[in-house]
Amino acid sequence: MAELLHNPEALSKLKLVNKQIVGKGKTSLNWLPYLQVVVKETFRLHPPIPLLLSRKASEDGEIIGFIVPKGARVLSMLGY
Template identity: 55%
Template structure:
């Protein structure tokens, strides 16, 4: 929601998709999500920039491994930095910008099959809550956008919103979003 309020043109685009696909007076249903490609792109872009867990579960190297001229010895414990992967300039154009359109027409999911986008991890250690998270995030975001206009607290504009993050076991905004829902 923070990225959409920070980028009001993206919020408007998502709202227009919802109005055109679902209509004004209907409630968003889980079955509607598959018909909302821009909303899906917004969620993927948000997961790319702000994975819930910046470092995935530690892994142990099974054998001596050479990577880019460096040897990683057997039994070394390594961490995968999902946050850095999502902002890698070798993979993503304008990596620090919120650009949901980059995912339109791109067959890239968040289930670990594309190592450029792994907010839930991959392989045997993928997040077991992934199916529920995917369903709930899309449905909740669509419902919040479709049911309400949003107003930032007094004195805050999209341009001066604090988008800094606080790192820890999970990633969160350093300063919580304070926005008021206004019934549409």
């Protein structure tokens, strides 16, 4: 949603295309190709992978003031 708010032209086109298609009673995602493109582009710009990958601390340490004990799972969310 944030990307669409930063790009009002794409948001307007998405609203128009979806209104035309849903107005015909077609609500399956197969009938909403522009929405599929918007979602794919969003995942290209902001991949969810950093949220899924965790690391295991090999030794006790400190990260930005937080103590991380050996063996703890650490999620790296670079760029956030």
